[in-house]
Amino acid sequence: MPEPIPSITLPPPEDPQQEGVWLQTSLQQWLDQEFIPEAINQQIAQRASQIFVRQRMEGENDLGSLVIAIVTEMQSFNFRESFFSEFAIANAVSDLLLDSLGIDRCCGS
Structure with missing residues (x-):
């Protein structure tokens, strides 16, 4: 039987606002x-960053839970002017966070 993929826990935030600024900038560059x-990319990055910061300030450190929160809350965002969806944004946030932690996100390793 295959082993379950272990969860990834982010270190506790030292400065959630600074994390949010980093995420907003990085996500907008990625978009x-x-x-x-x-122009909509700035709004998307800002909204995703707000969700992320609020979740972190509420004590959420589990990457999977953060991704689910972003997907759930971004569903109310109007993506009509964008090529992206809430799923693409949450996945991009996850990739950016994994990269920042030096975790290889390729091939399940």
Whole structure:
């Protein structure tokens, strides 16, 4: 029987607001590079960052739970002017966080 994938726990936040600024900047850069720079990308990055910061301030450190929170709360965001969806945003946030922690996200390792 295959082993379950272990959860990833982020270190407790030292400065959630600074984490939010980093995430917003990094996510907007990713969005702009993935397709084309669009004004809506700034709004998407800002909203995802707000969700992330609030979750971190409430004590959430589990990456999976943070991703679910972003998917859930971004469902109310109007993505009509964007190439992205709430799932793409949550996955991008997860990838950015894993990269920042030096965790290889390729091939399940």
